[in-house]
Amino acid sequence: MIPDSELILNADGSIYHLNLLPGDLATTIIFVGDPDRVGDVSRYFDRIDVKKGKREFITHTGLLRGKRISVISTGIGTDNIDIVFNEIDALANIDFATRTLKTELVSLDIIRIGTSGSIQGDIKMGTILASAYGIGFDALMQYYVKPYSSEEEKIKKEVQKHFHTLTFAPYVGSASKRLLTQIAGDLPTGITMTAPGFYGPQGRSVRSINVYPDLIQRASSLRLEGRQITNLEMETAGIYALANMFGHHALSVNAILASRVNDAFAENPKEIIDHAIRYVLDRL
Numbered sequence: 100m101i102p103d104s105e106l107i108l109n110a111d112g113s114i115y116h117l118n119l120l121p122g123d124l125a126t127t128i129i130f131v132g133d134p135d136r137v138g139d140v141s142r143y144f145d146r147i148d149v150k151k152g153k154r155e156f157i158t159h160t161g162l163l164r165g166k167r168i169s170v171i172s173t174g175i176g177t178d179n180i181d182i183v184f185n186e187i188d189a190l191a192n193i194d195f196a197t198r199t200l201k202t203e204l205v206s207l208d209i210i211r212i213g214t215s216g217s218i219q220g221d222i223k224m225g226t227i228l229a230s231a232y233g234i235g236f237d238a239l240m241q242y243y244v245k246p247y248s249s250e251e252e253k254i255k256k257e258v259q260k261h262f263h264t265l266t267f268a269p270y271v272g273s274a275s276k277r278l279l280t281q282i283a284g285d286l287p288t289g290i291t292m293t294a295p296g297f298y299g300p301q302g303r304s305v306r307s308i309n310v311y312p313d314l315i316q317r318a319s320s321l322r323l324e325g326r327q328i329t330n331l332e333m334e335t336a337g338i339y340a341l342a343n344m345f346g347h348h349a350l351s352v353n354a355i356l357a358s359r360v361n362d363a364f365a366e367n368p369k370e371i372i373d374h375a376i377r378y379v380l381d382r383l
Contacts, residue, residue: 100197100198100199101199106198117171117183117186117190118151118156119151119158119186119190120190123151123190124169125167126167127168127169127210128170128171129168129170129171129212130172130173130212131170132172132175132333132334134156134157136372137157137170137171138159139372139373140376143163143376144163145161148160149161154174155174155179156173156174156183158170158171158172168383175297175333176296176333176334177239177337180239180334180337180341181239184341184345187209188207188345191205192205206346206348208347208348209347210351210352211335211338211349211350211351211352212352212372212376213332213334213352213353214353214372215228215353215356216301216331216332216355216358216359217329217331217355217357218292218319218328218330218331218359218360219289220361222329222355224355224357224358224364224365224371226355227286227352227353227354227355227371227374227378228352229274229279229287229351229352229353230289230290230335230350230352231279231326232290232291232326233273233290233291233335233340233351234258234269234271234290234292234328234336235271235336235337236269236293236294236295236336237293237294237300237337239270239336239340240270240336243341245272245340246344251272253324254271257321261321264311272337272339272340272341272342272343274339275342275348275349275350277348278348278350282352282382283352286352290323291329291332292328292331293332293333293334293335293336296333297333301331302314302315315331319360330353331359332353335351335353352379354368354374354375355371356368356372
């Protein structure tokens with residue numbers, strides 16, 4: 100039995116942070132960072148049956164062409180991904196009445212629709228890009244035991260060799276091959292770098308001195324058997340690593356709003372994000 104301190108439930112039986120009951124969650128889930136973006140997704144649903152929220156975690160669950168879908172705002176960063184991912188897995192796979200693991204486990208489909216900046220000069224702003232792999236430059240997976248595929252191990256070793264001055268060890272997670280085919284079959288794909296912050300950890304210097312001032316240049320120059328790091332954001336690697344660990348399917352779809360190598364930002368970010376949302380929903 101899972102103790103109260105490990106699986107915290109609210110007075111109404113809902114899970115602590117997300118404020119959801121098991122029946123509130125669909126098995127196909129869209130992650131967005133911004134709570135305001137939840138409505139930007141659910142407005143395309145044919146019907147919304149659940150609207151719940153707590154803190155930055157807003158959830159809408161409804162039907163689209165007869166398919167039940169949830170959209171959840173995670174907030175920014177892999178620390179929030181840790182909370183959301185553990186709680187959606189518990190909602191799917193823990194019997195709250197007995198606080199025990201269900202005998203038949205559910206594998207969820209999780210699609211992140213997020214914003215990102217490219218670190219390759221040939222990736223234009225407005226591009227919708229799918230992440231084949233995520234490389235985590237944050238600390239999340241220092242706390243979990245994750246199985247690694249041979250390809251992930253190879254990428255991890257090359258990254259550690261290329262970023263040899265780092266004082267921490269990056270981790271690697273991979274996209275669901277099924278979701279890559281189903282949703283991103285005609286999208287460009289790449290390797291996404293996940294940072295634990297927006298400024299220094301992404302190589303920005305507004306009024307600071309950075310420990311790794313050449314982070315973007317070094318990341319953009321890495322080649323992994325014909326692959327390259329294409330973009331930079333704050334959630335993908337954590338989503339992939341936890342999905343791999345729990346046995347869920349995950350895909351990150353990135354709306355490229357900035358070019359870090361060209362020092363530019365898109366003039367029409369809302370239109371680009373809406374295009375990414377409609378693209379994903381059309382393929383679910």
